[in-house]
Amino acid sequence: MNMSSIRAVVAHGAGDLRVEQREVPVPGPGEVAVEVRYGGICGSDLHYWRHGAVGEFRLREPLVLGHEIVGHVRQAGPGTQALPLGTPVAVHPLASCGTCRQCGAGRRNTCLDAGYLGSAARDPHVQGGLADVLVVPAERVLPLPEGLDLRLAALAEPASVAWHAVRQAGDVRGKRVLVTGAGPIGCLVVAALRAAGAGEITVTDVHEEPLAVARAVGATSVVRVGSEPDGLDGLAADLAIESSGNPAGLRTCVYGVDRGGLVVGLGLLPPGDTPVAANAVITRELRLVGSFRFDTELGEVLRALSDGRLPADPVISSVLPVSRTDEAFRLAAEPARSCKVLLDFADPATA
Template sequence: MASQIQASVLHGVKDLRIESRDLPPPSDNEVQVRVASTGLCGSDLHYYSHFRNGDILVREPLSLGHESSGIVTALGSSVSSLKVGDHIALEVGLPCEACDRCKEGRYNICKELKFRSSGKSFPHFQGTLQESINHPAKWCYKLPEDVSLDIGALLEPLGVALHAFRRSLMPKSASVVVFGAGAVGLLCAAVAKVKGARRVIIADIDQGRLEFAVGNGFAHSSYLVPMKRGKDTEENLAIAKETAAQLGAIGEIGEVDLVFECTGVPSCVQAGIYATKPGGRLMLVGMGHPIQTIPLGAAALREVDIVGVFRYANTYAESIEIVQAASKTKDAPRFDKLVTHRFSGLNSAPEAFDMAGKTKDADGKLVLKVVIDSLSDGTPGHAT
């Protein structure tokens, strides 16, 4: 018998409404999950602010949210891997599992993949800003007792960083530059650091974010990107070369083995190419401008590989190991510090989205990751 749940539903630009939905019992291979913590990311914010994400249009009312954790409340008849009461992290992209990419383990680029809170597939796969959802047990990951529900929600963006690291083929004791000190940039820096990079420099236009990154163990050092823009392509490329040279002067590191570009901003992509040493790699992690002017010759003539990154695949188990190890290691990244603002209940979603669109709150506090705790009984989402 179906139960009634509440859901936050987007109907238009900044038009969020609380609605009742029927939720049937879980099917044989599903679990029913009481959603606890949901982190808001850039794609959620684009849908909220524009009712679209780039070329992807919202074509029906859509619940947002995909960085989520929760508590198992019911089991399908075939589920033996989990039990009621388990705290779990949700992997919300469901691939076809039959195509060539899925068979290779690269299910993140499956053409038939359905992803919660995305408008790409139709009917849309509804997101996690709901009281409860049914989800295949295969894509639910039990959280150890020492991993909180908030950290469980962060495993999704951490998966992006881990996937980027894997595709980077980072050499041992590598020198690394990360452009962008938002949540994904911080996580890319963190993964490179815990995986043995000898020097991780994070670059951003926000001094507060840079101080956070170094002060909380996400990077070894930082670089404040100057707000300079040229009048034409030639001048912009000259500025990018200057930026790369200044990055190389930090600790006399010179050109670096690896750049994670997490902004999508053309000037950072350009500087990233110039900052990378011959034979190095530039990882395109940020979803920014779809059409860019880049010094392709400068990459080709030095065999700088430019590698795309899209979401993640097979990352949750290792991500759990990373956050567990970090919590017990001195000078490791403080993943728990990434959640800077939390809001209670689905009714707070508009306020939470407005906060997620800022870099600082009214008190001047840095805004990094905003979490909505959707547990109606007031139980904090950060409880272990």
């Protein structure tokens, strides 16, 4: 497509989200321009929009949001080995330094000098991908497997986060698992557990609607948590994956696993130190491990989405054009009305 300018979804501060016209970015050596088709709206995008910050990362300059990006190769930079123009691709959002001890140990997701698309963690901020065109290093552009629908591929980034969390748990085949939180990440954790051969999967949430999505992607039982006693303390699961980002969810995990069980913390908790039921961790000999972003999982997740092993489709609840960005963000912020909301950057003339 010929463009004289691009649209970009930009957070300027708390409550100040704008769709702006920007210059068309041009790839330099080693870079590729991707014509974006879909961008998923993530919890972190919602935080920048509503609070001007995610945890400790505060907006200090306007930030193009978005890190869940798929589209087509549009242009390669000078001398760049790139995929043929028009190839459908997913973008890896992580830039790692490649030289620190974490990168050296094969843990690029905990790189000491990492950058992530659409993040205010660094100065200057790393601008994101909710825009008509995104320029990234060529090695961070992955071709989609033959036949994988671009819309479904838009789940590849959050599904990789979920896949990594399941990998942190080791061999889950036949295991009884508790997942707290049935938002997009919790539901993708359920789908990834299914793909990895888990046994019973119990999912909790405070809302009814997300639990229906959890069932659709493979939960064997669901529990609505709230004021009523939920009976989860006696569940004695082998493993729990905390996906709600709520301290109460972490507590449910600690008491919901059996003695000697494993708790994987995935949902980012509010900033600062969170109290944990540490004595229960000690006396019940639990293991508590974290899970943050992902590294090499993206290619495997694209294949699993393509061959049907990862039954993630029910997670996409709405697809709205960029012209309705405000509505899309409001919708994404209401867990009773939405799961994963995608923005569609199709040319308005052809949409």
